[in-house]
Amino acid sequence: MNSNIKLNPVTKNDMSFLYELLKNKDPNSNISHKKMPSYDEHVEFVMSEPYTAWYIIECDKKNAGAIYLSTRDEIGISINNHYGYEEIAEPALKLLMESNPRKRYLVNVGPKDTKAQEFLLKNGFSGLEYVYEIKK
DSSP: OOEEEEEEOOOOHHHHHHHHHHOOTTTOOOSSSSSOOHHHHHHHHHHHHSEEEEEEEEEEEEEEEEEEOTTTTTTTEOOOOTSHHHHHHHHHHHHHHSSOOOOOOOOOOOOTOHHHHHEEEEEOOOOOOOOOOOOO
16 A cells, blocks of 8 residues: 555645546546536535535545535545556545544435446445436
8 A cells, every 4th residue: 555645625726726627537437527617616526515524535645536425425536647546546536535434424326437346446435326327
């Protein structure tokens, strides 16, 4: 596990970094929205403080990703493409859970995001359900 990982609360100074993370997100892993918000919409969302906890993941004093815990105890993780997913996500996940103890945590994963599914199984999570959709 990478011991050079820190979690820093999201601030106004993180808007551009968070927007770049969102823009570079793999379409297979994105289940929370269908279209990319404008920068102004993004800023409005971040400033609304939508999560119980939201952190920038720092590795060796550089921004490596972001992780949040929703009001429904759902975890979201985004890692900058310049880093290995597991080397950053695993210690960040552990730090998030240590600093925000809950009886259980949930992670929503897209059905095509096998990398995230394997990562979660390796880290003690188990699958709960499948969600189906019909578009008209």
